[in-house]
Amino acid sequence: MNLLEQLVLTPAIPGREHRLRQLILRETQGLFDETRTDPLGSLLCVRNPRNPRPRNSPGPAKSSAKSEIRNSKSDIPPTRIMLAAHMDQIGFMVRHIDAAGFVRVQPVGGFDARNLFARLVTICPDLADPAKDIPGVLNPAGRPLHIATEEDKKKIPELCDFVIDLGLPAKEVLKKVHIGDTVVLKAPFAQIGNTVVSQCLDNRVACWILIRALQQLKHHDCEIIAAFTVQEEVGIRGATTSAFSVQPDIGIAIDTTLAVDTPGVPEDQRVSVCGGGAAITHMDGGSIGDPDLLAAFEKIAGQRKIKHQRSILPRGGTDAAALQRAAAGTRAMTLSCPTRYIHTVTEMVHQTDLHACRDLLAAYLEQT
Numbered sequence: 001m002n003l004l005e006q007l008v009l010t011p012a013i014p015g016r017e018h019r020l021r022q023l024i025l026r027e028t029q030g031l032f033d034e035t036r037t038d039p040l041g042s043l044l045c046v047r048n049p050r051n052p053r054p055r056n057s058p059g060p061a062k063s064s065a066k067s068e069i070r071n072s073k074s075d076i077p078p079t080r081i082m083l084a085a086h087m088d089q090i091g092f093m094v095r096h097i098d099a100a101g102f103v104r105v106q107p108v109g110g111f112d113a114r115n116l117f118a119r120l121v122t123i124c125p126d127l128a129d130p131a132k133d134i135p136g137v138l139n140p141a142g143r144p145l146h147i148a149t150e151e152d153k154k155k156i157p158e159l160c161d162f163v164i165d166l167g168l169p170a171k172e173v174l175k176k177v178h179i180g181d182t183v184v185l186k187a188p189f190a191q192i193g194n195t196v197v198s199q200c201l202d203n204r205v206a207c208w209i210l211i212r213a214l215q216q217l218k219h220h221d222c223e224i225i226a227a228f229t230v231q232e233e234v235g236i237r238g239a240t241t242s243a244f245s246v247q248p249d250i251g252i253a254i255d256t257t258l259a260v261d262t263p264g265v266p267e268d269q270r271v272s273v274c275g276g277g278a279a280i281t282h283m284d285g286g287s288i289g290d291p292d293l294l295a296a297f298e299k300i301a302g303q304r305k306i307k308h309q310r311s312i313l314p315r316g317g318t319d320a321a322a323l324q325r326a327a328a329g330t331r332a333m334t335l336s337c338p339t340r341y342i343h344t345v346t347e348m349v350h351q352t353d354l355h356a357c358r359d360l361l362a363a364y365l366e367q368t
Helices: 002-008 018-027 150-154 170-176 201-216 237-246 291-304 320-324 351-366
Strands: 034-037 043-047 080-086 091-097 103-108 119-124 134-140 162-165 182-185 190-192 195-198 223-229 250-258 278-283 308-312 331-339 347-350
Touching: 002 018, 002 195, 002 201, 018 043, 018 201, 018 223, 043 237, 080 201, 080 237, 080 320, 195 201, 195 351, 201 223, 201 250, 201 331, 201 347, 201 351, 223 237, 237 320, 250 320, 250 351, 278 291, 278 351, 291 308, 291 331, 291 351, 308 331, 320 331, 331 347, 331 351, 347 351
Parallel strands: 080 223, 080 250, 250 331, 278 308
Antiparallel strands: 034 043, 043 223, 091 103, 091 182, 103 162, 119 134, 119 182, 134 162, 190 195, 195 347, 278 331
16 A cells, blocks of 8 residues: 555645656556656556457457557557546645735635644645645634634634644745645545545545556557546546547546445435445446446456446546547546545545456456
């Protein structure tokens, strides 16, 4: 789990994924035949076919779709598969610094204010230099419980009510911190029981799954474009531009999904089960999975005895929505990892589900 720990502890809010992109490049050296960063910041990594089957052997029908990064000398180009795992996490930007040195923030991505009380945070003034990071404490403005009125006690603060205390003189804060600086919640990475727990497992687990699946993949006839996309949490922006550039034949989004198999939630609303295996997502708020792709994943999971489950996410979406709508359209679906307590600092993923997603993705690519 060392790689996953590095991924979750590297700050990367939407539009500021620089550090994580560099980490992924370091960890994947030698894994791809070509890498490039597109204008929006998504990392596109090309892996040409490895040990392909002889031309007269049976295999899936090949598409003739083309784009600028295809590099095949064959008359029949390989099937191009785009794998999308978004790098960004929900976070904040500094929006105001008052005369006393208290910092106000602008949320970047969807937060539930109930999860933000008394949190440690990190401000990152320099995207290239972690040594300049500054620790702080996030709390809502207003009276503490000891002197709060009854009306105060009933109020749930709005996101705009939260402030960061850096414990520094105002002059020093104004010197070190500026409007637009990145702010992330700070929490440790831990292994608890059979699970891993940390902030922003959404969607660093997908980056881990994608890297590990390709590291164990020895044979594939398809051309693989691993896209570590940006700005998914604010509207699948990176996947939209990347998919339009790549124009894949098949698109697979890799993401987390809700696992609300916890007390207080009706069974029919659990979406997926923690420890139930890879979630083959049939539908979410942004896309409906291609039925042939869904069937292929389920068949391979059965053949390989890889633990899996079906899921539907009533609201919310993934990069699959952008993959489906790229150019003239793409067959697409989402492979999801069940995650409890999403968008908190205690997101929880079962290691069985992590490994099932990795193995199922590798097995699909091997047979395509």
